[in-house]
Amino acid sequence: MTVAPSISELDVRALWHPLTQHKPLADSPPPLIVRGEGCYLEDAQGNRFLDAMAGLFCVNIGYGRRELAETAAAQMTELAYLTPTMTHPPGAQLAAKILDLLGWRGRVYFSSSGSEANEVAFKIARQYHLQSGKSGGANRYKIIARHRAYHGNTLGAMSATGQAERKIGYGPMAPGFIHVPPPYPYRAHPKLSAAEHGLACAQAIEETIVYEGSETVAALLMEPIISGGGVLVPPDEYLPRVREICDEYGVLLIFDEVVSGVGRTGRLFGHQLWEVQPDIITMAKGLSSGYMPLAATAVQEYIFDAFMGEAGDLRHFRHVNTFGGHPVSTAVGLRNLEIVEDEGVVENARDVGAYALEQLKGLTSHPWVGETRGRGLLLGVELVEDKETKAPLDDAEVLAVLARCKQAGVILGRNGNTVPGLGNILIIAPPLVATKTEIDLLIEALVFALGER
Ligand SMILES: Cc1ncc(COP(=O)(O)O)c(C=O)c1O
Secondary structure: OOOOOOHHHHHHHHOOOOOOOOHHHHOOOOOOEEEEEEOEEEEOOOOEEEEOOHHHHOOOOOEOOHHHHHHHHHHHHHOOOOOOOOOOHHHHHHHHHHHHHHOOOEEEEEEOOHHHHHHHHHHHHHHHHHHHOOOOHHHOOEEEEEOOOOOOOOHHHHHHOOOHHHOOOOOOOOOOEEEEOOOOHHHOOOOOOHHHHHHHHHHHHHHHHHHHOHHHEEEEEEOOOEOOOOOEOOOOOHHHHHHHHHHHHOOEEEEEOOOOOOOOOOOOOHHHHOOOOOOEEEEOHHHOOOOOOOEEEEEEHHHHHOOOOOOOOOOOOOOOOOOOOOHHHHHHHHHHHHHHHHOOHHHHHHHHHHHHHHHHHHHHHOOOEEEEEEEOOEEEEEEEEEOOOOEEOOHHHHHHHHHHHHHOOEEOEEOOOOOOOOOOEEEEOOOOOOOHHHHHHHHHHHHHHHOOO
16 A cells, blocks of 8 residues: 655655755754644644744735635636736726825836836836936936845846845846945944934945946835845935935935835835835735735836837837736735725734834843844844844854744744845744734743843
């Protein structure tokens, strides 16, 4: 009699996991998760884990929402697929809804992942300049992005990414991407106030634009708060100054809100924390709460106008993706946004996030906790070996803290495989429907995992 292989055996034999060294998996296979409900995952043995990463920053309204399953089933039955050059109800409705939420006149282009949404933004920015009729437009192709930030895995988005460890072995990168340092108040020069540090980082952008030749720069790309790169919150003075610089030099400002969009920071969009408007915004993850692959690139109307022309004159956006604006994804996205509004999910992220940050501050007396920071339910804990020198905690110790959190039933993230030697920031980003109960559980697990030193 032959015995069917177990799922774990199939996994070890066939599946290639992202960001994972497989050699240790033979002894310790990844958890086999069979169910999700609210903020919790359950494995095949019935163990429950608080998913304090909402998957990959995406399951914003929590697991197990029947409303989304029913919406997907109904849409699949009605119209399972449509070429994106035609239109269908959920696609047009979701595009209009996104613009309403942004308060913009503009257009929305749909893709299936955050990486693709960023690629779309780069191509739109370059083509816009070429066709805008403004002086020097034809030469503007460079994209300035920031060290420490992740923007995706495709060649352009990876080139924009400012994380050396994600690039080793995959070069050469696409040309035309330049990096500047982001504000990082915890490691700023001690003589600078947070405001001065923020303004100095903005000045570095201006100098880069000037040195590169301002009429060669198409766009500046940034997350309002660097998320997976270590939860780096800018001082309040930074983004308004960045907007002024972009305006002064005719550079488009692209906000990557793939993580911060749809409530993560306690505002519907992260840029609303500073009331700074981008020219282009990208979003994904929370747009469908991870229930379907869905991403969007929204542009202000003046950008779209540069693409208007006669049939056949090549002024239109010559880009297509088979699954962009998929009827099922957009139907689920639309229903997800209704739930976000009806259940006050953004306000919950703001309030529970404030409670979480307050509780985390209580951990700063621990010798390893250098800083706790964040906005809404996008939170970071920077672990150091020595608070005076701020030497990052050794990688093995950081991993051990994460393992002990899991032992205590809580799954956390960290800024792994980003910048060599600086993978020392724990990341906390639970579903936005988390309550104080989940935060208390999380803090308890962290206290256990950090231990007495
Ligand atoms: C800020 C940011 N931008 C873009 C991406 C890429 O999104 P995706 O993995 O959906 O391609 C990610 C993914 O984690 C991200 O965190």
